[in-house]
Amino acid sequence: MRIEVDWTRCDGHGLCALLLAENLGSDPDGYPVVHDTAVARDSVRHARRAVAACPALALRLVRD
Amino acid sequence: MTTLHRPAAPTAYGSARLLAGATHGVRADLAAHRAVHGAQQHRTRATLVEETGAVRLLGRGGAAFPVSTKLAGMPTGSSVEVVVNGSESEPASRKDRTLMTLVPHLVVDGALVVARALRTRRVTIAVHDTAAHASLTLALEERRGSEPHPERVSVRLQPARFVSGEVRAVLRGLDGRPAVPPGHRVLPTRHGLGGAPTFASNVETFAQIAVLVSLGARRYAEVGDRAEPGTTLVTLLGDVPAPGVAEVPTGLPLDALLPAAGGPVLVGGYHGHWVADARGLRVTRPSLREAGVPLNAGVVARLPESGCALAEVAAVAGWLARQSAGQCGPCLFGTAAVARDVSTLLYGRPAPDVSARLHGLVRRGACAHPDGTAAFVASALTTMTAELDAHVDRGGCGRPYLAVLPLDDGVR
Numbered sequence: 001m002r003i004e005v006d007w008t009r010c011d012g013h014g015l016c017a018l019l020l021a022e023n024l025g026s027d028p029d030g031y032p033v034v035h036d037t038a039v040a041r042d043s044v045r046h047a048r049r050a051v052a053a054c055p056a057l058a059l060r061l062v063r064d
Numbered sequence: 065m066t067t068l069h070r071p072a073a074p075t076a077y078g079s080a081r082l083l084a085g086a087t088h089g090v091r092a093d094l095a096a097h098r099a100v101h102g103a104q105q106h107r108t109r110a111t112l113v114e115e116t117g118a119v120r121l122l123g124r125g126g127a128a129f130p131v132s133t134k135l136a137g138m139p140t141g142s143s144v145e146v147v148v149n150g151s152e153s154e155p156a157s158r159k160d161r162t163l164m165t166l167v168p169h170l171v172v173d174g175a176l177v178v179a180r181a182l183r184t185r186r187v188t189i190a191v192h193d194t195a196a197h198a199s200l201t202l203a204l205e206e207r208r209g210s211e212p213h214p215e216r217v218s219v220r221l222q223p224a225r226f227v228s229g230e231v232r233a234v235l236r237g238l239d240g241r242p243a244v245p246p247g248h249r250v251l252p253t254r255h256g257l258g259g260a261p262t263f264a265s266n267v268e269t270f271a272q273i274a275v276l277v278s279l280g281a282r283r284y285a286e287v288g289d290r291a292e293p294g295t296t297l298v299t300l301l302g303d304v305p306a307p308g309v310a311e312v313p314t315g316l317p318l319d320a321l322l323p324a325a326g327g328p329v330l331v332g333g334y335h336g337h338w339v340a341d342a343r344g345l346r347v348t349r350p351s352l353r354e355a356g357v358p359l360n361a362g363v364v365a366r367l368p369e370s371g372c373a374l375a376e377v378a379a380v381a382g383w384l385a386r387q388s389a390g391q392c393g394p395c396l397f398g399t400a401a402v403a404r405d406v407s408t409l410l411y412g413r414p415a416p417d418v419s420a421r422l423h424g425l426v427r428r429g430a431c432a433h434p435d436g437t438a439a440f441v442a443s444a445l446t447t448m449t450a451e452l453d454a455h456v457d458r459g460g461c462g463r464p465y466l467a468v469l470p471l472d473d474g475v476r
Contacts, residue, residue, distance in 0.1 A: 007392035008247030008430045027424055031393045034427075058247075 001039040002062050003047055005032055009058035016059050019050035074162050074309040081295050082271050083311045086166040091199060094206040097169035101278045104173055109140060109181040118281040119293050125149060125266030126360040128349045137253055138263050144184040145257040147264035148175050150191040153229030154333050155472035156363045159297035160267040162309040164196035168203035174270030177277050178263055179215045187217040190234050192224035226387035230431050231264045244389040245431035268297055289315030292348045296362060302468045303368035318342035326366045327373055328447050333363030334380055335436025337443040371466035373451050377444040378406045383471040384437045394428035399437050406441060409452060412459035
């Protein structure tokens with residue numbers, strides 16, 4: 001699975017970086033920094049939680 | 065003084081093809097066009113795929129996608145849309161406007177070839193420029209009497225903005241939505257204008273298709289480099305012998321277009337890269353891409369040594385920041401921060417965060433604007449080391465800002 005950010009929707013709320021720290025960090029403005037788009041099997045649960053928590057619906061988990 | 069909004073006469077190195085008959089800067093009407101290129105011809109889709117493949121024709125907008133692959137992947141039929149992207153929203157580039165104003169019939173010929181091959185009658189030419197709009201409209205008027213064609217060709221004037229020249233933004237603008245790139249991946253060939261499968265490409269691509277169909281693949285490939293035969297259009301500016309649009313055979317050493325010595329060279333326009341000199345570079349999209357300096361839409365500039373190079377970079381960086389559509393946070397804030405950093409360096413103060421900020425622009429937007437901006441600024445900073453030292457150590461280089469690189473929003 002792969003994590004994708006829709007940058008036109010993202011408002012930098014920053015929840016995703018807390019919930020999916022394995023793949024995401026934040027920049028000084030609060031926007032996510034994608035360290036790795038590939039979501040490990042063990043992290044899929046965290047990724048789903050991050051996608052569901054995004055208030056801007058900007059995060060997607062897509063099948064490779 | 066009267067200002068004539070006519071492009072300067074373009075130059076041809078070797079024999080002109082696209083610009084045949086137009087190198088004096090006079091528009092070719094239908095009769096003049098037919099005298100040079102012959103009658104309108106058509107091809108089946110299979111033949112067109114084969115011919116564009118044989119000459120390795122690459123899209124001339126910037127992405128340099130193989131035309132035959134794009135054509136082969138298209139469905140055919142009456143719902144298919146053909147879109148000619150004539151937005152040319154980069155102020156330094158003139159090649160598409162030159163084609164549309166001087167040889168509009170070549171562009172129309174190419175669009176009709178593609179439409180007929182895809183068995184559709186729906187053709188749209190999107191332009192950002194009134195002179196191009198007038199010339200194309202007149203071209204269609206000229207054909208109405210003597211050469212009627214079943215295709216419905218509409219020429220649409222769209223609002224100009226740098227990022228709205230991106231093909232997906234153009235398609236959204238034509239659909240009456242904001243002309244900004246979409247946030248999710250969409251392939252115009254699947255879901256383009258009005259949701260229909262759309263063959264969209266740059267103006268020069270269609271003109272090249274018209275030349276290819278007129279000459280045939282074998283004669284088309286008699287000129288230029290084997291990797292990308294034929295000619296290509298470039299826009300030259302700054303300290304060059306012949307500024308303006310030039311048609312050059314591919315494979316030409318880039319040095320041939322530039323003076324023997326001078327300031328740094330920009331290849332690929334405002335989303336392009338700076339190099340200290342052009343030695344070893346040849347004008348083909350594959351070789352330039354391999355060298356890490358993609359040709360993009362064909363803008364090549366050399367700065368004069370009499371001017372301040374860093375001031376040029378700062379001016380363009382500021383312009384690029386103003387061109388952000390403001391959709392994507394990392395681009396909106398990042399391009400502005402990078403522009404501020406370049407100004408800080410220009411005024412002789414260090415900008416310690418600039419590398420991190422440039423890195424923060426990479427692959428963090430809906431379109432290539434942040435990445436292109438990062439490429440432009442990062443390559444400038446690594447190329448212009450002596451210039452940077454002069455500014456940071458001594459507060460300036462003592463040379464004036466010459467505004468060699470044009471900005472179209474009136475802000476300097």
